[in-house]
Amino acid sequence: MAKKVTMQQIADYLGVSKFVVSKALSGKGGVNETTKERVIEAASQLGYFAQKNAYVKNIKPTAPASLSDRSKQSVIVLMPNIRFQTKDSLYWGKILEGISQTLEAEGLGMVIISEQRMDNFANVLNPSGILGMIGVGEISTSLLLEVHRIGLPMVLVDHEDALIPTDTVFANNVDSITRLTKHLIGLGHERLHFMGDFRFSRSFRDRWIGFRSALEENSLETPALDDPMLSLFGIDRGEYWEEIKSWFAKRKKMDKLPTAIVCANDSIGLTVCSALQSLDISVPQEISVTGFDNIEDAYRGTPPLTTIHVPKEMLGKRAVEKLLNRIANPHDPLEKVLISADIVYRDSVAEPRARG
Known part of the structure; x- marks a missing residue:
């Protein structure tokens, strides 16, 4: 032992x-x-957090009512107000809708917290009648440790923390972007590039991994890790238009433009299309562009953006189901739930133009 x-x-x-x-x-x-x-x-x-009751309880939580008595019970949804993770977001807002609708169907309430600071956070986290917590998007380790220390059951959506063991729910980022990249390769593209910061989040890293593996399987050159387009500045604020435009302008001057751009999300994809158009580089005639997430703006783009449809409401729904299952079965092994995501074919992708 x-x-x-x-x-x-x-x-x-x-x-x-x-x-x-x-x-x-x-x-x-x-x-x-x-x-x-x-x-x-x-x-x-050292495995401290993996031990049963290993966390330090500086608070004596009020035991929640049983799952069968839900009239006064709620679930905390922790959604720190960073990276535009708000209920009005085209991405995060849809996940929140899925959580809200599923909780309502289960007869449970929802308390949204956007707190980032530790001050008095534990007191907010453990009012009477709270069943557990669902974390949406990037959340600091210190906040997650606070939840873990109290012993409140939790599930994370689109985020995981290597230091805090918990159930997680993700879109199947690796497989879906691998299929998308192989689709581009099947059309004849051999000079492909990835845009996004693969260090920005676990989802972005998985999408980079899927892209890279597809290129490696087809013996195609992968971008160097020090390429500036793999560490775009200001991902959370969309402050990278000039950086992208400058990169394309230099490539155009050197006659080294890629024929296809695979973007870590739709916001980057739409920015890429805008930057290319400002340089009189046509999409998709000269360069094909793809996104990820299928936010509503993706089909309004010029041209409409080929992307990966993430069933955002389903991510929220599965998070609620996983949390309730965890509450009912606290000693079951932790799980990482992957939701399938499909390619949405639109007008931003075409076969590569033959080089003269």
């Missing part, structure tokens, strides 16, 4: 005091953010 990982072991591993480890894991003040992050990472590596 494996020995229990203690705070003293974590302290010895890091060369700090047990008091510092206890402070960092309890969420109390007195420890700077850098040290706190080191403690959390070390605790995860």
